[in-house]
Amino acid sequence: MAQNVYDNPDFFAGYSQLPRQVQGLDGAPEWPAVRALLPDLAGKRVADLGCGFGWASRWLRDQGAVSVLGVDLSQNMITRARADTDDSSIEYRIADLETLDLPEAAFDLVYSALTFHYIRDFERLVSMIASALVSDGGLVFTIEHPIFMAAAHPDWISDKEGRKTWPVNGYSVEGERRTDWFAKGVLKTTGLWQQRSMA
Numbered sequence: 697m698a699q700n701v702y703d704n705p706d707f708f709a710g711y712s713q714l715p716r717q718v719q720g721l722d723g724a725p726e727w728p729a730v731r732a733l734l735p736d737l738a739g740k741r742v743a744d745l746g747c748g749f750g751w752a753s754r755w756l757r758d759q760g761a762v763s764v765l766g767v768d769l770s771q772n773m774i775t776r777a778r779a780d781t782d783d784s785s786i787e788y789r790i791a792d793l794e795t796l797d798l799p800e801a802a803f804d805l806v807y808s809a810l811t812f813h814y815i816r817d818f819e820r821l822v823s824m825i826a827s828a829l830v831s832d833g834g835l836v837f838t839i840e841h842p843i844f845m846a847a848a849h850p851d852w853i854s855d856k857e858g859r860k861t862w863p864v865n866g867y868s869v870e871g872e873r874r875t876d877w878f879a880k881g882v883l884k885t886t887g888l889w890q891q892r893s894m895a
């Protein structure tokens with residue numbers, strides 16, 4: 697069973713205050729670089745895996761996608777996505793990416809932002825995505841860089857002079873790791889698959 701920390705009330709309350717959730721895509725510093733990777737969306741059938749509040753799902757439709765399926769494990773996230781969306785061509789579904797099966801050759805683009813580092817069985821997920829895409833389909837995804845998730849307490853440390861440092865202990869540890877981020881012991885995974893993906 698996948699960890700579902702986004703349905704933890706304390707976590708959700710903190711996460712909801714992040715600029716990327718309050719302002720949407722404009723509040724995400726990586727968005728201009730990610731947007732530049734996306735193909736022409738006119739007429740495309742898109743899946744948004746780990747869709748959260750649905751900011752990207754709505755943007756994808758605004759750019760001409762013919763349909764968007766937003767998938768997320770969290771009831772909180774999907775409830776909010778549905779409340780913020782008035783578009784019958786966007787379907788939001790609660791499902792676990794660890795076990796999700798999408799129909800074969802049903803999508804032109806799979807998009808995912810900052811979600812795959814929660815997935816233990818990345819090989820299975822990628823194989824499922826490959827079969828869900830048409831032969832000239834595309835996958836665009838982002839994950840958290842290990843420099844962010846490496847430390848057990850990922851936050852700035854200030855010294856007496858006010859200088860700030862970012863802890864990166866445990867950078868080369870592969871596999872599951874637990875960090876305190878809005879809640880104690882949030883489970884994320886890092887390892888060779890990420891390094892291969894970033895190469």
Ligand SMILES: C[S@@+](CC[C@H](N)C(=O)[O-])C[C@H]1O[C@@H](n2cnc3c(N)ncnc32)[C@H](O)[C@@H]1O
Nearest residue numbers: 698702746747748768769770792793809811814
């Ligand atoms: C950091 S948020 C990103 C949300 C959105 N993509 C964005 O960029 O704002 C990660 C999302 O992944 C979802 N998630 C985590 N593990 C999941 C899983 N096993 N299956 C489906 N969704 C998952 C969480 O519920 C959360 O909404």
